[in-house]
Amino acid sequence: MSIDWFTFAAQIVNFVVLVALLNHFLYRPISEAIANREANISKRLAAAAQRESEAEALQQKFENSNREMEISRQTMLDDAQEQAEQTKMRLMQEVRDEVQHRRTDWMESLRREQESLLKLVNQKAGEQITSISGKVLRQIADQNLEQQTLTVFLREIKNISDAEREQLMRESSASGPPRIFTAFSISDERKQEIQRQLQAQFGWDHVQFDVSEEIVLGVELRVGGVKIGWSVQEFLESLSDEFQHLWGK
Amino acid sequence: MNDVQITSDAIVYWGSGPFKLNATIVNTWITMIVLVLIAWLVRRGISSRLPIPKLQHLLEVVVEFLTNQIRDISQKSAAQFLPFIGTLFLLIAMANLLGIVPGFRPPTASLSTTVALATCVFFAVPYFGIRNIGFRQYVGQYFQPTLLMLPFNIIGELSRTVALAVRLYGNMMSGSLIAGVLLLFVPLFVPIVMHVLGLITGMIQAYIFAILAMVYIASASAARKQSSKSEEVDLPNELTEQPDRPETNDPHSIYEQGATANG
Structure with missing residues (x-):
């Protein structure tokens, strides 16, 4: 159990050299890689959090939009139904008026035709009566x-x-x-x-x-x-x- | 059983005057080459994006583990301590791991190596201490609680450095020695079990060495609070220089844990 002082000194030098080499080839690159990865992960997490926040905002906006659209759709549907009902009533009234008008026209036309026919019948009757009377009187x-x-x-x-x-x-x-x-x-x-x-x-x-x-x-x-x-x-x-x-x- | 059989320092491949290339240095170089080669391979294909290569993942786990340990002990950013503590752990762990290769004698089983590493820790403690809390505060620790404690503090510094070196050397040397002895008496199977135990011991020793080094450094770097209590009147401005230091930091308790774990 003795110390070889040359070996002692050489080992100190060896150790110092190894510290420098490993610091250059191992600790610094590994630490930088870990730090970069952590920074990258943090950045991605932050980006993910931001995306999540944006997604939530978009979802909220979409839900609001959907809600507004539903309300708008219901309102439009109600308006359309009311308008359709009014149009239906108006058209039915127009149809009734038209029917009534045509009926009146038809009745008037019928009445005129009746009168015309009656006139014609009367005229023919008069003519026939006159003619027949003349013939009868001539014959008798x-x-x-x-x-x-x-x-x-x-x-x-x-x-x-x-x-x-x-x-x-x-x-x-x-x-x-x-x-x-x-x-x-x-x-x-x-x-x-x-x-x-x-x-x-x-x-x-x-x-x-x-x-x-x-x-x-x-x-x-x-x-x-x-x-x-x-x-x-x-x-x-x-x-x-x-x-x-x-x-x- | 003489000294040649215990330490690899005695296995000299080449020598010229005071310079000699022994097995300890060569095996250390081999360990260094393996470590640097792995690090270079990882660095060459390093990626910040998922999925990451498996080897990079393995080294990231190791680096993350060391970083967390250093942060837990020092309660500070691990960046400044990681190269020193991490290299201590990786060098010792890889050297011990390579011990399973037949013919490879772990350099950590050499007292020269362990003393060299402990010496590095010995000098790293004041380096990081002065760097973190300043020269005056660091030196002031040796005079706490009174001037009379200065010799004891210096002895404590030296003794724990020696303990650090001898603990690692003793564990690793004993592992190799026990394996060698058992090989003489029970040549089959039992040495394999002992090798496995040696691997576990080697990993534990690497962890203990690195953690204790960190505890010593953290103790020197975090002693400012204890010092500031006594120097509150003299150094009022320095109290506000580092306000983010945790209140629960107690290096001595961690030291006790490390010492207990050392067995």
Whole structure:
């Protein structure tokens, strides 16, 4: 157990050299690596914390946005429902009005058509009545009926007013001889009888006798523009005028 | 059993005057080369990003372990002590570990080596003490609690240095000696068990040596508080220079732990 002083000194030198070498090759690089890694980890943790914070903020923002969107959606839905309800009511009212309007128009049109049809029916009825009456009277007219008609004519001539007589006389003097129209040819006896009656009443010497199918049944005395007498045609025309008057209303 | 069989200093490969290349120096160089080679390999592929290489991870564990131990003992930043304490631990541990290689005699089994390392600690204590608390305060420790204690303090410094050297030498030398003796009587199996025990002992001794060195250095560097109590009137400004020193620091208690662990 002794100390070799050269070895002692050499070992001190060796140790100092080893301290320097390991400090250069081991402690400093390892410490720096650890420090860098810790700094890197701290940085990443800080970044992660920041990201987490940002993520939480984003999540909060997203939730708020979702909530606002939900509220907005509900509001819009309510508004849309209310608007749809109002539109529905308005459209239904419009449809009702339109239906009512069309119904009114249709009723009016129907009423006009009814009136028009009624007018046409009435007109046709009047025309038919007039036509049928004329046909019937033509078919049933005969000498006896003609005689009765002439009798009535002579009675009316006899009972004519003074004013009418004077008018007829003025017309006669202005426009020439009077003319007698009948539906059938009458006998000479009756002609003479009529002529005597007219001569006695108006003082006419000559009277012309004519047959006219338009008269249907009756006798007419025409002097210039004045006409006097009795015929079924007059009644028919009067009836027709009465129909026209009614239709005009 | 003579001295040649105990220490590797006597195995001289080459000599010229006072210079001689013995097995202790050569084995120390081998240990240094292995350590530097490992450190160089790690440094070459060092990475700050995950995943890190396995060898780097191993050395990071060792460095972290040493850093934590130094920080726990000194209650200061480990950066200034790490190269010295770490190299002590790694050199002794690697030398003892290489002892399992047949023909390799651990340089720590040489008293010259242990005394050299203890001498380094002996000079490191005032170096770090003065660097941390100043020359005046450091020297003032030797006069505590009274001037009469100066010789005892100096003797204490010397004796603990000698104890440091002899403890390591004795443990390592005895391990080799016991293995050699057993090899004579029981050549099979038992020497292997003793080698394993020698490895454990070597690791423990490396740890004890480094920790005790740190305790001595920390004791010298942290003695300021005890000194400041007595010098409060004379050195009021120095109390405020290092306000972050922990209140619970008690180097003596740690020293007692280390001494107890030494067995």
